[in-house]
Amino acid sequence: MRDVLREVERWVADGLRAATATVVKTERSAPRAPGAVLAVSERGDVAGSVTGGCVEPAVYEEAREVLAGGPPRLVTYGIADEDAFEVGLPCGGTVHIFVDALDDELVPTLADAIRAERPVALAVSVSGPEVGSKRLVFADGEANGALDAEAKRLLALGESELVEVPDGEFFVSAFAPRPRMYVFGAVDHAAAVATVGRFLGYRVTVCDARAKFATRERFVDVDELVVDWPDRFLAGAPVDERTAICVLTHDHKFDIPLLKVALGTPAGYIGAMGARRTNAQRRERLLAEGVSEDELARIHAPIGLDIGSRTPEEVAVAVAAEIVAGTRGKARATSRERVAAT
DSSP, X not given: OTTTHHHHHHHHHTTOOEEEEEEEEEESSOSSOTTOEEEEETTOOEEEOSSTTXXXXXXXXXXXXXXXXXXXXXEEEETTSTTHHHHTOTTSOEEEEEEEEOOTTHHHHHHHHHHTTOOEEEEEXXXXXXXXXXXXXXXXXXXXXXXXXXXXXXXXXXXXXEEEETTEEEEEEEEOOOOEEEEESOSHHHHHHHHHHHHTTOEEEEEESOTTXXXXXXXXXXXXXXXXXXXXHHHTSOOOTTOEEEEOOOOHHHHHHHHHHHHTSOOSEEEEOOOHHHHHHHHHHHHHTTOOHHHHTTEESSSSOOSOOOSHHHHHHHHHHHHHHHHTTOOOOOHHHHHHHO
């Protein structure tokens, strides 16, 4: 929903009704994950995607039927269906999509919460007598019943999911604040990493102790630019399991205290730039500072997957790939692991 919200707001402002089609469940291989949305206005405008193109024409017609007065419906497309070839789902998977009319009154509240990065979940009934009914659940609000408890659980995980509670079956779309990426070191590589971080949906902060390098002219794509000692800044910054910390300073006077602070956080990704010799020296210094082998194993160094990258942009792609692989549980051997094995 986040991807189509701007278009949906325009339609509502123009007085147009709209319907949304939401992926609520997938089986085997599927192009889009649960929570993907395709929106259709009564004028025929389309925003978003539920399968990357495979079944969009069929889903579009379902949405048009809902806008014409038809009831909400849960539709399924898969390779086992007689019309699977017709709708073009060649990937061998199955997608379950819920199609219903948009609740215009919820749109402004939902949009305001997302823009303010206030955690909110949209719970939609997909079966039973109240099918199509909707409610917003805020992370900072009271939990009233099993549905609210499930919504808050999913908000904490940043996941959208089909849940079953005593009141029926609901799809909960969780809109957690953007995860944070902290990039330390106002070097050329930092600008490229920051740009890719924004593209991946992170709220990006670049921090460097040197004011003449940490300028808006050099870092136009960041949400926050900080001039401070990296370790001091990180010690007071919010960090959770979704946070990515990218240490690009490759200067021991910055790296060592910064990495000690980083290892004391629950950050899901910690990467540090440096050639093989730099990483070996950093490792010895951290061990001397009392960092354990298990803690050192959390550091991806050299930062990024080993794809032979040379330019700042190529390094940024390698870093992004390593972060995504780790986030999705598909981590392959990094350059750090390959070096350690030789």
